[in-house]
Every structure is written in C-alpha cells, then in structure tokens.
Amino acid sequence: xxxxxxxxxxxxxxxxxxxxxxxxxxxxxxxxxxxxxxxxxxxxxxxxxxxxxxxxxxxxxxxxxxxxxxxxxxxxxxxxxxxxxxxxxxxxxxxxxxxxxxxxxxxxxxxxxxxxxxxxxxxxxxxxxxxxxxxxxxxxxxxxxxxxxxxxxxxxxxxxxxxxxxxxxxxxxxxxxxxxxxxxxxxxxxxxxxxxxxxxxxxxxxxxxxxxxxxxxxxxxxxxxxxxxxxxxxxxxxxxxxxxxxxxxxxxxxxxxxxxxxxxxxxxxxxxxxxxxxxxxxxxxxxxxxxxxxxxxxxxxxxxxxxxxxxxxxxxxxxxxxxxxxxxxxxxxxxxxxxxxxxxxxxxxxxxxxxxxxxxxxxxxxxxxxxxxxxxxxxxxxxxxxxxxxxxxxxxxxxxxxxxxxxxxxxxxxxxxxxxxxxxxxxxxxxxxxxxxxxxxxxxxxxxxxxxxxxxxxxxxxxxxxxxxxxxxxxxxxxxxxxxxxxxxxxxxxxxxxxxxxxxxxxxxxxxxxxxxxxxxxxxxxxxxxxxxxxxxxxxxxxxxxxxxxxxxxxxxxxxxxxxxxxxxxxxxxxxxxxxxxxxxxxxxxxxxxxxxxxxxxxxxxxxxxxxxxxxxxxxxxxxxxxxxxxxxxxxxxxxxxxxxxxxxxxxxxxxxxxxxxxxxxxxxxxxxxxxxxxxxxxxxxxxxxxxxxxxxxxxxxxxxxxxxxxxxxxxxxxxxxxxxxxxxxxxxxxxxxxxxxxxxxxxxxxxxxxxxxxxxxxxxxxxxxxxxxxxxxxxxxxxxxxxxxxxxxxxxxxxxxxxxxxxxxxxxxxx
Numbered sequence: 001x002x003x004x005x006x007x008x009x010x011x012x013x014x015x016x017x018x019x020x021x022x023x024x025x026x027x028x029x030x031x032x033x034x035x036x037x038x039x040x041x042x043x044x045x046x047x048x049x050x051x052x053x054x055x056x057x058x059x060x061x062x063x064x065x066x067x068x069x070x071x072x073x074x075x076x077x078x079x080x081x082x083x084x085x086x087x088x089x090x091x092x093x094x095x096x097x098x099x100x101x102x103x104x105x106x107x108x109x110x111x112x113x114x115x116x117x118x119x120x121x122x123x124x125x126x127x128x129x130x131x132x133x134x135x136x137x138x139x140x141x142x143x144x145x146x147x148x149x150x151x152x153x154x155x156x157x158x159x160x161x162x163x164x165x166x167x168x169x170x171x172x173x174x175x176x177x178x179x180x181x182x183x184x185x186x187x188x189x190x191x192x193x194x195x196x197x198x199x200x201x202x203x204x205x206x207x208x209x210x211x212x213x214x215x216x217x218x219x220x221x222x223x224x225x226x227x228x229x230x231x232x233x234x235x236x237x238x239x240x241x242x243x244x245x246x247x248x249x250x251x252x253x254x255x256x257x258x259x260x261x262x263x264x265x266x267x268x269x270x271x272x273x274x275x276x277x278x279x280x281x282x283x284x285x286x287x288x289x290x291x292x293x294x295x296x297x298x299x300x301x302x303x304x305x306x307x308x309x310x311x312x313x314x315x316x317x318x319x320x321x322x323x324x325x326x327x328x329x330x331x332x333x334x335x336x337x338x339x340x341x342x343x344x345x346x347x348x349x350x351x352x353x354x355x356x357x358x359x360x361x362x363x364x365x366x367x368x369x370x371x372x373x374x375x376x377x378x379x380x381x382x383x384x385x386x387x388x389x390x391x392x393x394x395x396x397x398x399x400x401x402x403x404x405x406x407x408x409x410x411x412x413x414x415x416x417x418x419x420x421x422x423x424x425x426x427x428x429x430x431x432x433x434x435x436x437x438x439x440x441x442x443x444x445x446x447x448x449x450x451x452x453x454x455x456x457x458x459x460x461x462x463x464x465x466x467x468x469x470x471x472x473x474x475x476x477x478x479x480x481x482x483x484x485x486x487x488x489x490x491x492x493x494x495x496x497x498x499x500x501x502x503x504x505x506x507x508x509x510x511x512x513x514x515x516x517x518x519x520x521x522x523x524x525x526x527x528x529x530x531x532x533x534x535x536x537x538x539x540x541x542x543x544x545x546x547x548x549x550x551x552x553x554x555x556x557x558x559x560x561x562x563x564x565x566x567x568x569x570x571x572x573x574x575x576x577x578x579x580x581x582x583x584x585x586x587x588x589x590x591x592x593x594x595x596x597x598x599x600x601x602x603x604x605x606x607x608x609x610x611x612x613x614x615x616x617x618x619x620x621x622x623x624x625x626x627x628x629x630x631x632x633x634x635x636x637x638x639x640x641x642x643x644x645x646x647x648x649x650x651x652x653x654x655x656x657x658x659x660x661x662x663x664x665x666x667x668x669x670x671x672x673x674x675x676x677x678x679x680x681x682x683x684x685x686x687x688x689x690x691x692x693x694x695x696x697x698x699x700x701x702x703x704x705x706x707x708x709x710x711x712x713x714x715x716x717x718x719x720x721x722x723x724x725x726x727x728x729x730x731x732x733x734x735x736x737x738x739x740x741x742x743x744x745x746x747x748x749x750x751x752x753x754x755x756x757x758x759x760x761x762x763x764x765x766x767x768x769x770x771x772x773x774x775x776x777x778x779x780x781x782x783x784x785x786x787x788x789x790x791x792x793x794x795x796x797x798x799x800x801x802x803x804x805x806x807x808x809x810x811x812x813x814x815x816x
Contacts, residue, residue: 010240010241010380011241013240013241013378014239014240014241014255015255015256017237017239017240018254018255018256018258018259019256019258020237021234021235021236021237021254021259022231022234022258022259024234024235024237025230025231025233025234025235026230028233028235029046029226029229029230029233030226030230032045033045033046033226036048037105037106040102040103040106041102042101042102042103042104042105043097043098043101043102046225046226046229047221047222047225047226048101048102048104050225051097051101051104051196051218052094052097052098052101054194055093055096055097055101055190055193055194055196056090056093056094056097057093058193058194059093059096059097059186059189059190059193059194060089060090060092060093061089061193062189062190062192062193063084063089063092063093063186063189064089066081066084066185066189067081067084067085067089071085078181078185079177079178079181079182080181080182080184080185080186083118083121083122083125083174083178083181083182084121084182084185084186086125086128087121087124087125087128091124092121092186095117095120095121095124095186096117096186096187096189096190097190099113099116099117099120100113100117100187100190100197100212101196104196104197104214104218104222105214105219105222107200107202107211107212107213108211108212109204109209109210109211109212110184110187110199110209110210110211110212111180111209111210113183113187113212114179114180114182114183114184114186114187115176115179115180115183116179116183117179117182117183117186117187118174118178118179118180118181118182118183118184119174119179119183121179121182121183121186122172122173122174122178122179122182125172126172129172187212195215195217195218196214196215196218197212197213197214197215197218198212198213198214198215199211199212199213200213231260232260234259234260235398236254236384236396236397236398237371237374237375237397238296238371238375238381238382238383238397238400238401239253239254239255239381239382239383239384240375240378240380240381240382241255241380241382242292242293242295242382243292243293243382243383243384243385244384245285245289245293246264246285246288246289247285248264248277249263249264249265249273249276249277250262250263250264252264252288252289252384253292253384253385253386253396254384262384262386262396263386264276264288264386264387265386265387265388265389266386266387266388266389266394267388267389267672269672269674272389272672272674275670275672276670279668279669279670280668281667281668281669282668283667283668283726283727283730284387284391284667284668284669284726286729286730286733287393287667287725287726287727287729287730288385288387288393288726290729290730290733290740291385291393291729291740291742292382292383292384292385293382294382294383294414294738294739294740294741295379295380295381295382295414295415295416296380296381296382296383296402296412296413296414296415297378297379297380297381297412297413297414297415297503298372298375298376298378298381298411298412298413299410299411299412299413299485300376301484301485301488302410302411302481302484302485302488303369303372303373303376303411305317305468305469305481305484306319306365306369306372306407306411306481307369307373308469310322310365310366310369316472316475317406317407317474317475317480317481317484318405318406318407318480318481319365319407320358320361320362320365321358322362324351324355324358325350325351325354325355325358326351327348327351327352328344328347328348328351330344331344346615350615357603364399364405365407367398367399367400368399368400368404368405368407368408368411371397371399371400372400372411375400379415380415381415383395383396383397383401383402384396384397387669387722389671389672389673389715390671390715390718390719390722391665391667391669391671391718391719391722391723391726392718392721392722392744393722393725393742400412402505402741402743402748403743406479406480406481406482407481409479409481409482409505410479410481410482410484410485411481412505412741413485413503413504413505414503414504414505414739414741414750415503416503416738416739417501417502417503417750418501418502418739418750418751418752418753419498419499419500419501419502419752420493420498420499420500420501420502420751420752421498421499421752422498424752424753424755424756425754425755426502426750426751426752426753426754426755427493427498427751428445428449429506429751429754429755430452430486430489430490430493430502430504430506430751431448431449431451431452431453431490432445432448432449432452432816433486433504433506433507433751433754434448434451434452434483434486434487434490435447435448435449435451435452436448436507436509437477437478437479437482437483437486438451438477438478438483439477439478439479441539441816442539442541442544443538443539444537444538444539444812445812445813445816452490458494460473461487461490461491462491464484464487465487465488465491468484468487474487485504486504489502489503489504502750502751502752503750504750504751505739505741505748505749505750506748506749506750506751506754507741507743507746507747507748508746508747508748508754508757508758508761508815508816509745509746509747509815509816510745510746510814510815511531511532511539511540511541511542511813511814511815511816512531512542512543512582512583512586513721513744513745514583514584514585514586514587514640514717514721515527515530515531515542515582515585515586515637515639515640516528516531516532516533516814517586517717517720517721518586518639518640518643518717519531519533519639519803520533520765520769520803520805521639521643521769521774521775522639522642522643522775522798522800522801523800523801523802523803523805524638524639524801524803525801525802525803526638526639526801527637527638527639527640528801528803530542530545532811532813532814532816533803533808533811533814534803534807534811535807535810535811535812536811536813538813539812539813539816540813541575542582543575543576543578543579543582544575546578546581546582546629546632546633547573547574547575547577547578549632550573550577550578550625550628550629550632551569551573553628553631553632554568554569554573554628555569557628562624563624564620564621564624564625565624567613567614567621568621568624568625570613571610571612571613574601574605576601576604576605577598577601577625577629578629578632579601580597580600580601581593581594581597581598581626581629581630581633582633582637584597585633585637585640585641586640586644586713586714586717587713587714587717587718591626591627591630592626594626594627594629594630595619595622595623595626597626598622598625598626598629599618599619599622602614602618602622639801642798643713643775643798644713646775646795646798647712647713647716647775647778648709648710648712648713649794649795650712650778650779650782650794650795651708651709651711651712652705652708652709653782653786653790653793653794654703654708654782654785654786655703655704655705655708655709656705657786657787657790658702658703659703659785659786660672660673660674660703661673661674661708661712661782661785662781662782662785663716663719663777663778663781663782664777664781665719665720665722665723666720666723666727666767666768666771666772666774667723667726667727669719669722669723669726671715671716671719673708673711673712673715674703675703675704675707675708675711676702676703676704677702677703677704716778718744720768720774721744721745722744723768724761724764724765724768725742725744725745725747727764727767727768728747728757728760728761728764729742731760731763731764732749732753732756732757732760732761735756735759735760736753736756737749737753737756737757737760739753747761747815758815758816759809761814761815762808762809762811762814765805765808765814766805766806766808766809769805770805770806775797775798776797779794779797782794
C-alpha cells in the first residue's frame with residue numbers, strides 16, 4: 001500500500017472511478033429494466049425470467065388437473081375447457097406466465113388482461129393449424145419475420161394474412177366472450193398455483209375495476225432481486241493506477257471492496273475454484289501481473305478523427321453512419337401492382353435489417369468513444385485481466401481495450417514509449433507494422449519495410465496525417481484506424497530520426513496459430529511449411545492457397561453450368577472468404593460451420609462497401625461456396641485432423657465413465673473441462689419464444705458425452721496458446737520488455753522491442769514443445785483419472801514427423 005499512496009491523486013481518482021463503475025452498472029441495469037417495463041416486456045428482465053420459469057410447472061399442473069376433471073364432467077363443457085384442451089398445458093402455462101409477468105409491477109384491469117391473454121391462446125391454436133397444413137410456408141414466413149421484427153402484434157398480423165391468403169389454413173376467430181373465459185381461467189389458476197399475483201379493486205376512469213397486481217411478497221422479492229443485480233453488474237472501466245496484483249485466485253484487478261471481488265479464472269464450477277487454490281502457479285501469476293501492469297494512454301489524434309466522424313454523422317473507417325438508411329417510398333400503385341409491392345417490400349426489409357445491425361454498432365462505438373474521452377487526459381490507464389478456464393487472458397473492461405475492435409485498438413498507445421535506435425531495429429519493425437495493418441502482409445519482411453519507405457507512399461502518409469478528414473486513403477487499409485495511428489507515428493519518426501520515442505503498439509501475429517500448434521505437436525513438416533514453422537524465404541499463406549484452389553473449382557463449376565459459380569467468381573474470392581473456415585478446422589468446425597463463416601464474410605465486406613450480388617437470399621449461395629471451400633481444404637491439414645481425433649477418442653473414454661477431464665498446461669495452469677448433461681425440456685410456442693421448465697432444468701451427475709468430445713480439441717489448443725503466451729511474456733520481461741499488448745495469438749510491444757519479443761516468443765514455443773510431449777502428457781494426466789483397466793481403451797500415441805522445432809529460430813514468418 002505504500003507504493004499506492006505515493007501517487008495520491010491517482011489513488012483518489014481510482015477510488016472515484018470504481019465508485020462510478022458501480023453507479024454506471026446500476027444505471028445500465030435500471031435503464032434496461034425501465035425500458036422493459038415501459039414496453040410491457042417484464043418477462044425478459046432478470047426477475048421476470050426467473051418468475052416465468054418457476055411459474056410453468058405449478059401452473060401447468062393446475063391446468064392439467066382442470067382438463068382431466070372436466071373431461072369426465074357431464075353436461076355442457078365450459079368455454080375455457082373447449083379451448084384449452086387443444087394445446088398442451090405447458091404451452092398454455094408459458095403463454096399465461098409471460099403475458100401476466102410482462103406487466104407484473106403494474107396494476108392492469110383483469111377483464112382486459114384476460115381478453116388479451118385469451119387472444120394469445122387463440123393465436124397459438126391457429127398458428128399450429130397453419131403449420132400442420134402448410135409447414136413449408138409457415139416456416140418461411142416465420143423465419144423471415146424473426147429476422148426483422150420482435151413485435152408480437154406485427155408478426156401475428158403477417159402470419160394471419162399468410163394463412164388466410166388463398167385459403168392456406170383455417171384461422172378461427174374467437175369471440176370476445178371465449179377469449180375472456182379462457183384468459184380468466186388461466187389467470188385464476190396462476191393466482192392459486194403460484195401465489196405471485198392477487199386481485200384487487202382500483203378506480204379507473206371513475207369506475208371501480210377489478211385489477212391484477214403483484215402480492216407484497218412478490219414485490220419484496222423483485223425489489224431484492226433488482227438490488228442484487230445492481231451490485232452484481234458494475235460497468236468495469238480501465239484503472240488509472242496499476243491494477244492490484246493477483247497473488248491468489250481471488251481479489252486481483254480492482255482496489256475497492258465495494259466492487260464484487262473478481263476471480264482470477266472465470267469459472268462457474270465452485271469445486272474447480274477450490275482445487276485451483278491448491279496449485280502453485282508462479283509462471284501464471286507473473287505473466288498476468290506483468291501484462292496488466294502495462295500502462296496505456298489514449299491516442300488523441302485518432303480520437304479527434306473519430307469524434308469528428310461521429311459528430312458529423314460520417315461513416316468513416318468502419319464507423320457506422322449516424323443516420324439510418326431511408327425506407328423507400330411506397331409505390332403509388334402498391335395495392336394493385338403486385339410486382340411493385342414485392343420489390344418495395346424486399347428493399348424495405350433490407351433497410352430495416354441493415355438499420356438494426358447499425359444500431360448495435362453505434363452503441364458499441366458510442367461506448368468506446370465515451371470511455372476514450374473520459375480517460376484522454378490521464379498519462380496512464382491500465383486494463384485488469386482475468387483468465388477463462390483454458391488460461392486465456394481477457395481484459396475486464398468491455399469496450400475500450402486492446403483486445404477489442406480495430407477502432408478500440410487504434411485509440412490506445414503505450415504510455416511509456418521506447419527510443420528507436422539503429423541497434424534495436426525499431427525503425428524496421430515500425431515499417432513492417434505499417435504494411436501489416438494496411439494488408440500488405442503476405443510478402444517478405446524486407447518488402448513490407450520497402451513499401452512503407454516508398455516515396456509515393458510517404459507522400460500519401462503525410463497527406464493523411466496533415467488532414468485525415470479530407471485525405472481518406474487510410475480507409476482502404478485492412479485495419480483503417482490502426483493504419484491511421486501508424487501514419488502519424490511513422491511520419492513523426494521519419495521527421496525525427498533515431499532517438500524518436502515510439503509509443504505505438506506494434507504486433508506480430510501467428511500464421512493460423514491452431515495449425516501451427518498441431519504441426520509442432522506432431523512434428524508435421526508438410527502442414528508446418530504451410531503455416532511458417534519451417535524456415536522459408538517467403539511467407540506461406542494457407543488462406544490464399546485455399547482461396548486459389550476455390551477459384552479453380554469455381555471455374556470448373558462455371559463451365560459445367562452450376563448455379564452460383566459465375567456470381568461468386570464475379571464477386572471475387574478473397575483470402576478472408578476462406579480464413580475463418582481454415583482457422584477453425586483446428587477447433588472441430590464442420591462443413592456446416594463454413595456456411596456461417598461465408599455469410600459472416602459477406603457481411604463484413606458489405607460494411608466496407610463491397611455489395612454482393614445475392615440480395616437478401618445469401619443462404620443458398622453460402623451453402624454452395626462452403627462446400628467448395630471444405631473440399632478445397634483437402635488433405636493439407638492431416639496433422640490437425642489426426643490430433644483432433646486423438647483428443648476426441650480420449651475424451652470419449654473419460655466421458656463414458658462420467659468424469660470430467662483434467663490436464664495441466666506447460667506453465668502449470670490446471671484445466672478442468674466439465675460439461676454436465678442438462679436434463680431440460682423446452683416449452684416452445686409459435687410466437688412467444690421458448691423457456692426451460694425448471695423442474696427438469698438442472699445439472700445431472702452425468703457427463704454430456706458429445707460436448708466433452710467436441711470441446712476437448714479447441715480447449716486443449718487454446719490452453720496451449722495461452723501457455724505459450726504466458727511463457728513468452730515472462731521470458732520477454734526477464735529480457736527487459738515492459739510493454740505488452742497481447743491478444744491470444746497476437747503479441748504486441750513497442751517497435752524498439754519487437755526484435756527481442758520475437759526471439760522470446762520463439763524460445764517459449766521451443767521450450768514448450770521440446771521439453772514436453774504435450775499430447776503424451778495429456779494422456780498421462782487422463783490416466784490418473786481412470787481406473788487402470790480402462791487404460792487400454794485409450795488410443796495409441798500418434799507417430800511424429802521430422803519437423804525440427806529448434807529451427808523455429810530461423811523462421812522469419814512464424815509470427816510476423
């Protein structure tokens with residue numbers, strides 16, 4: 001604590017900021033809650049979800065009892081019985097629970113609420129009839145509506161119109177009396193079965209009216225739940241003094257006791273937390289503390305450009321426009337011209353979808369800019385870290401941090417820079433970084449440096465720095481705002497020369513790090529060459545290699561007249577098109593995952609102004625291209641597939657015995673993979689969504705075999721990359737590096753220290769894969785958890801190739 005009080009101002013400011021984090025968290029929680037109340041959506045609040053889940057079972061039982069008793073009754077059956085017997089009690093219970101709890105904190109007239117609830121039961125019945133008679137049309141209409149609207153009334157109206165069109169399905173209109181009787185019965189059951197609500201009298205429009213209201217016990221529970229959520233959800237911000245060191249598995253990061261105590265490892269399993277306390281992990285604690293003690297400052301040059309774009313509503317550098325896309329005017333003959341009506345609807349849907357997506361992006365940038373503006377005058381800000389259960393490090397502050405989007409990264413410089421000298425090669429690495437963030441990163445390091453030194457390019461860099469608002473060539477970069485920040489740094493270095501103190505984070509990235517790890521594990525020379533763990537004169541680019549193969553296959557398909565091939569060739573196949581599919585092959589992704597990655601790439605390219613030719617129907621073209629990509633990946637990645645298969649076979653043996661899987665990483669971090677089987681049944685309605693019934697929603701003592709098998713490969717690989725990162729940080733720190741800006745398989749420091757960081761990184765990987773046979777150790781760890789008689793069921797150790805790991809020191813493009 002002595003060191004803390006040497007900087008009284010920073011300490012006082014830190015206390016104020018941490019108090020503000022609690023206040024901001026309360027404001028965020030309350031704003032969201034009030035918004036849900038105003039929209040009559042309390043069933044999706046924190047307290048509402050719990051209440052709905054806990055209402056379904058007793059209410060469904062009450063409805064079931066009612067139906068059984070009335071089924072044998074003589075005479076004219078009740079109107080409510082006739083209607084409620086058409087759907088399952090659990091579904092009626094869910095609709096009732098959500099409807100009533102949507103306004104649980106308000107006093108609503110019983111009659112009006114009952115009629116509205118009866119109307120929702122009517123809708124559920126009619127929609128089931130629609131789906132049974134024409135399931136394909138129902139699914140198509142509903143899926144389309146789900147993408148562009150959350151509004152219940154709108155979706156109901158559109159589905160009703162579709163059902164009635166051309167007599168597709170019967171839509172029975174209930175009378176008001178039928179709705180009232182049905183809704184009233186359900187509310188009465190809810191009142192008697194749960195005790196959450198009660199009936200009272202209130203004067204509404206000068207009339208005494210029977211109302212539904214929460215009981216005093218319910219009111220108190222909701223109040224306590226809200227207070228708990230307010231305290232539990234602070235909005236974590238950067239610190240203005242070095243974060244509290246992690247010395248045990250709890251209590252690091254922030255300083256005040258008012259904030260909830262953080263755990264070093266974000267893990268729900270309390271047993272794991274207790275076990276973690278028994279592990280001596282000096283390498284882990286040292287690495288985490290050294291990373292989070294790195295000081296940063298806000299790059300005001302980039303901030304000013306962002307603020308100008310934001311204040312003037314300019315879509316710049318990937319920032320979203322302030323204004324929404326304008327919905328096209330309806331054609332004057334929309335009622336009679338079916339072609340014009342369909343075209344207008346298609347364009348309107350595109351606008352609504354895009355506006356919804358841009359809204360989320362605006363919120364993200366608004367948060368980032370607010371935080372950057374708040375901290376722009378501080379000389380030092382810091383980012384406390386936590387680990388996930390694999391050991392991967394994450395910044396606790398959510399928006400402005402060096403692991404965030406391009407704009408967030410560009411807003412941060414190191415607060416303590418380092419001189420660039422001829423001896424430390426900082427100028428060379430700063431030049432390389434410029435080419436990297438521009439996207440010119442698949443050539444030799446010398447060629448990248450030459451690109452940055454090119455006279456014509458230098459003129460462009462100077463124009464950009466002089467007026468980035470007018471001279472917007474920087475937006476063409478792969479990482480626009482990071483390139484803009486680099487331009488400023490590079491021009492200043494060129495004007496100053498050696499001795500310039502550089503503050504810009506300069507990163508070196510792995511070449512598909514998952515494949516690199518498998519290649520090293522299995523000493524696979526073939527795959528290793530493709531991902532730069534074998535020395536070569538030029539960088540290998542597996543993403544482009546596959547992209548080129550895809551293009552050749554598309555040309556063949558075009559010649560054969562296959563649909564979509566020509567459109568994809570015209571649009572263009574980039575390395576980004578194949579990148580995610582290849583990256584995730586190491587983590588158990590499938591052909592079906594490729595489809596999602598293709599759609600994701602289309603969206604990103606559209607954000608950059610590359611309009612694709614598929615309009616709103618991107619799914620079928622994406623499925624087609626995903627198949628081509630999957631086939632093009634081919635047999636080059638055998639080590640990854642062999643390694644995954646080996647790990648999954650072990651996981652299946654362990655999970656068959658209903659056990660979790662434990663292993664210890666090379667830096668001594670214990671990984672505990674446990675996916676318990678969840679006994680749950682989803683109660684699903686046509687429009688009101690779905691919810692899990694609490695009576696069967698619990699973790700069993702059984703293991704989810706499928707999740708254990710699918711999860712082991714990505715978790716093992718991520719535990720290795722986190723281990724390599726920690727070891728790299730510790731070696732680099734011992735060699736004098738004090739600035740770290742790491743994102744899993746991307747390592748950053750000042751330009752002056754990149755040469756040393758690159759050496760530390762290679763030594764860390766060499767140590768990891770020569771001192772330990774990680775696959776063998778994994779198997780040995782698992783053996784200690786299994787009975788001896790089951791050891792024979794474990795797979796044989798895999799044969800290794802001839803890759804010489806010591807030659808990593810000669811690999812210029814391993815991380816570059």
